[in-house]
Amino acid sequence: MSSQNIAITKKTKMSDLINYRIRIITIDNRTYIGTLLAFDSHLNLVISDTIESRITKKSWANLKKNNSAGATSGTSKDVVLDKRNLGLIILRGDQIISLSIESSPVVPVSSRVSGAKGKGTTRPLKTPVSVKGKLKKIA
DSSP, X not given: OOTTOOOOOTTOOGGGGTTOEEEEEETTSOEEEEEEEEEOTTOOEEEXXXXXXXXXXXXXXXXXXXXXXXXXXXXXXXXXXXXXXXXXXXXXXXXXXXXXXXXXXSSOHHHHSOOOOOOOOOOOOSSOHHHHHHHTOOO
């Protein structure tokens, strides 16, 4: 896609995965898919455009019941995933079980953050703020 694609090996660092689309599985069986923006030494993650998916309680109970009864047919059809868009989140590092890469960055950073200056102008106020308060006083 872009020049930012890297070969994912055992030597790949987390800092190389910034702006990659990642999938995270947490200890409560929730799955988050989003774009990695930042992380720290505790593996706390800042993720944007996040989608959370989880198995509903009813579906989870049916899976347990079918598993204990020894039924193997139709269990994958009975699983109901509840999905919702969360947007920008901070995910605590001690909740994370697994982290995997979904896709490489969609848009290179250089094209999103351009060095072009805007056309805006700055002008001083005609009357300073400190003087404006005094002018509004009624004698």
